[in-house]
Amino acid sequence: MKGALLIAGNTSDAGKSVVVAGLCRLLARRGVRVAPFKAQNMSNNSVVTLDGGEIGRAQALQARACGLEPSVRFNPVLLKPGSDRRSQLVVRGKAVDTVGAKDYFKHRQALRAIVADELASLRAEFDVVICEGAGSPAEINLRATDLANMGLARAADLPVLLVGDIDRGGVLAHLFGTVAILEPEDQQLICGFIVNKFRGDVDLLRPGLDQLAELTGRPTLGVLPFAEDLWIDAEDSLSTIADAPVGRSRPPRGAEWLTVAAVRLPRISNSTDVEALACEPGVSVRWVTDPSRLEGADLVVLPGSKSTVSDLEWLRRTGIADALTARAAAGGPILGICGGYQMLARTIVDRVESDAGEVPGLGLLDLDIEFADPKVLRRSTGRVLDHGDIGRENDLPVHGYEIHHGRVTRNADRPWLELDGSAEGSVREAIWGTHLHGALESDEFRRTWLRQVAEQAGRTGFVVAEDVSVADVRAEQLDLLADLLEKHLDLDALERLITAGAPPDLPVLTVSR
Structure with missing residues (x-):
């Protein structure tokens, strides 16, 4: 297996971080040399790496899932909010500025180059890189400065899977709407869906998934059940x-x-x-x-x-x-x-x-x-x-x-x-x-x-x-997550996406404007 994949979400806290961690663990257990990557993170949950910088804690956990030490390579851009309007900008592990939404624009070209370099380096070194998006790709007001979602997918030609949290309700509309609101070139990299935190009989959900596939031309690759015993390090503020x-x-x-x-x-x-x-x-x-x-x-x-x-x-x-x-x-x-x-x-x-x-x-x-x-x-x-x-x-x-x-x-x-x-x-x-x-x-x-x-x-x-042992508890959680993915995801379809990329004939949804 050789390639890369981006896991995006239709909302914050949809389950991107845990799905990436689980995929990393699953692939590592199969002997695949795998690494995580989040181009840009916004989080005050961070850790110090062996190379002397700081990255988002979720990426540190994902690195552990791969059997790797945390590194600034896995999260080259980190924004740490200090207020509603300004965040500390951390690049390759070091704080370089305090920025607001408008003056962040001046950094975007330099940050794009850093993100591209780090991802290319990881793809050359590892068999597979599992990338994590940030927030939602449907935030079209931020598309011009996007480094982590469709901006990354377009720049690196990454197939994208979209994760939706059904426990919050409205997941089918969220998945459809996220695809439909994107510009055509972005849509053509969205290859399928993962439904997260499902409770009940999946057969009752199946007709909705079938209709979603008819409407979008994209399959749902798995429905992950709500797991009472699963708890992974909190990444998003919504988790606290x-x-x-x-x-x-x-x-x-x-x-x-x-x-x-x-x-x-x-x-x-x-x-x-x-x-x-x-x-x-x-x-x-x-x-x-x-x-x-x-x-x-x-x-x-x-x-x-x-x-x-x-x-x-x-x-x-x-x-x-x-x-x-x-x-x-x-x-x-x-x-x-x-x-x-x-x-x-x-x-x-x-x-x-x-x-x-x-x-x-x-x-x-x-x-x-x-x-x-x-x-x-x-x-x-x-x-x-x-x-x-x-x-x-x-x-x-x-x-x-x-x-x-x-x-x-x-x-x-x-x-x-x-x-x-x-x-x-x-x-x-x-x-x-x-x-x-x-x-x-x-x-x-x-x-x-x-x-x-x-x-x-x-x-x-x-x-x-x-x-x-806290270390053992975390390892057990990662294995439990990997077991869930192994049981409930279409792993053959996942491997095809990683190795072959997005299919060339994905339909474009049109929305009246």
Whole structure:
């Protein structure tokens, strides 16, 4: 097998990322040398790669599905929204500008060349490249600057499959309309459809799919069932919903549950940090936006933010800041990660992200933060310095990655970690903070720390499982996804598209204009 394919979606969060991850895993299991590619991503969920840049987390997961280390090659252009109008532009892993929709135009030709070079390089090195679109190709108002959907497909002559989420309703109209609204040259690369998250008897859907094929001249290559046990790293902001559970909770090993309230910040970044907690039996994690939801939780997590000062103001406006202060006074456990850690400080000086100057933090940790360029991008390994009263005899390893402008200029609390020889993070009573993303994926570290949390919260009946590996859980999810695709997709038709490209006789749909 030799070739490439683009997976597009008729909406955001239609399932593009998971379908690409599943195809990558499926092909890798069959011995195909496969790589993922997303020309341009818009996401604040990112990771640091071995080559020292940052890419969207979904592409990192897709790389793992292929058996590869994450690389900036797999996501050469990343937009990280800091407000409704402006985003940080990351090119080949490095931040190069902050742009709005209009001044993004000045970058488009240079970005097209970078995207073309990276895709050509991957196609020369690997047997198959599975590309992921961005948003929807039906956003015709953005077609002139499109790098990831039909702009990429036309430039690289890629066959395209369109994924639709039937769980949201109206999928047949979405699929038809997405094709019909495109210009003829774009339509002729749309080769078929995949229906995602179907519940019920597929025979009831079949007449609609047959009629869709008659109307468009394009087949549906598979109907993927809604899988209750499947949960993959969140990519799109639509996946991080207030009051929604994270993952699939499993029964506790002991007599009690441990409940976690993760604050769903408006500009949340790296929301996937809390997914490691959700892997644990007896740990129930929910996203919250209301201060009342913090009251009964055993642990509150303040995650990362792409706009620390703005999200801090949101905490104050919603009353969550007051709830956190009351919680700290009562000894309730709190964890701040990256931007969340910065919000716990006494002062924040920011002339980089928000240009707000000096603003007061929540003051729950005795430290000061100042934002500066360049952005810190590094993968880090180290150990735990402060074990509390549990696990003191153990030299607990910890690993993760850092993505932040904020620097600690003063820390009067106990350091929590030692990373690459330097002290990092803070501990004060039942409050912990660190800039390290992904730390909770260090299994022994997570278990020991959860024992501390349970003790502080008075959950004496909570028992930490000794056999949970986050890496294994993610691998199992990828295999489950690959199994679903293997069972429910027309793999022969898929292989023909990859190797032969789009058929030459696909009909063009006409719409009265």
